[in-house]
Amino acid sequence: MVMRKRLIDQDAKPFLYQSIGDYQKEQFEKSAFRTIGDLSHVIINLYGALPFPLQEGVPNNLGYDKRTKTLVFVDSPSKMTGYNTLKKAQELRAGFMGGWDKVVVLGWNFVTDIGKILENIKDDKLEVLVIPPDLLDQLKTKASYEKLIKTGKIKFSSLQYLTIKQIKVKQGKETDEIEVELDNYTLLSPDALPLDQKNKEKLEEVMGDDPLALIEYWSIDPDYDGETFRSKWQDYRQNTENDADEFRVIKKAKLEVPKVSGKRKVCVKAVDVFGFESATVQEVK
Structure with a gap:
């Protein structure tokens, strides 16, 4: 969008602007993370929650905030967060380990009508936030991860x-x-x-x-x-x-x-x- 606006400002017409590939998926494949679960645990920590200990029957993309009784659900960078993801998060909030007061979904990519889906769901105990698209670039080393944890500079932005x-x-x-x-x-x-x-x-x-x-x-x-x-x-x-x-x-x-x-x-x-x-x-x- 920004690139298109700049080309328009410069009267660069006609022009062809193409976005090629799935950036987050490609960056994940190049990263040091071996599994989506490893990445999810890092994101949960950056959000300020705790990942559940690895054990049978516990999804490795879940975390929690004990103080607020909030469940945290991290979606995959290779998926589009949409209705099915939100429905799954609601089900986990209701039944996982006795239930939770709220569930937060952290996503990378979203279906086009995500706003309409949320409006139809009408669930004030469900919050959806956007994982910074350049986060994987900032997690290239263990040192950079530890620095992000200490500084708290990572912000999970609002969905619009x-x-x-x-x-x-x-x-x-x-x-x-x-x-x-x-x-x-x-x-x-x-x-x-x-x-x-x-x-x-x-x-x-x-x-x-x-x-x-x-x-x-x-x-x-x-x-x-x-x-x-x-x-x-x-x-x-x-x-x-x-x-x-x-x-x-x-x-x-x-x-x-x-x-x-x-x-x-x-x-x-x-x-x-x-x-x-x-x-x-x-x-x-």
Whole structure:
């Protein structure tokens, strides 16, 4: 997203920007960790919890915080954290070793509709946080791991959730016009952000008054194939071509698109001022 914005700023059109491979999975395979369990134990410690002792019947990706009676579930860097993961975490919270008051899921990669999944689940005893994507780079040696533990500099960031209003379609003979409008933006765990109390209070004020003001950049793929996102429209802060407000993105966009047979799948992606990316997908006839 950031690279795409820079290319747009430089009027580098047309351009092809490709992200190749699964970064976390590739980094894990290059790392000194022999198993996912070894990596999970390190992440649990960095989070501030304790891993369970290795024994039969105990998953090696689980940890706990005894003081708050919280279970910690670490997902694999080779998986997409989604509904099945969250359901499993809920089941473990309810039944593992007598049950827990809360479960925290730490994930690397997330399905596109993770925000909608969490909204449908409506579970205030389930928290989902993002493992820093460059963490494996910082864990190349035992010394670097011990330093991270001592300094406590690793922050597990909030998961974010973007919603759009119902897409409007104006039918034409050969093309259609679609109108996409941003609806809301939510940081699901704002307390996880590395901000002091004063700035947290300011953030809470913005989230209450105008949460879309947190959006730095957003783009639209009007013919999303479910795998590769191809941006056909974008807006970003300091872009005054769409309106005169350089401190906010516009909230509504109209695109002329080729007609399709059947349903059209539209994907909208956004990056906020903290650099977090979120996406949502909507089907229209």
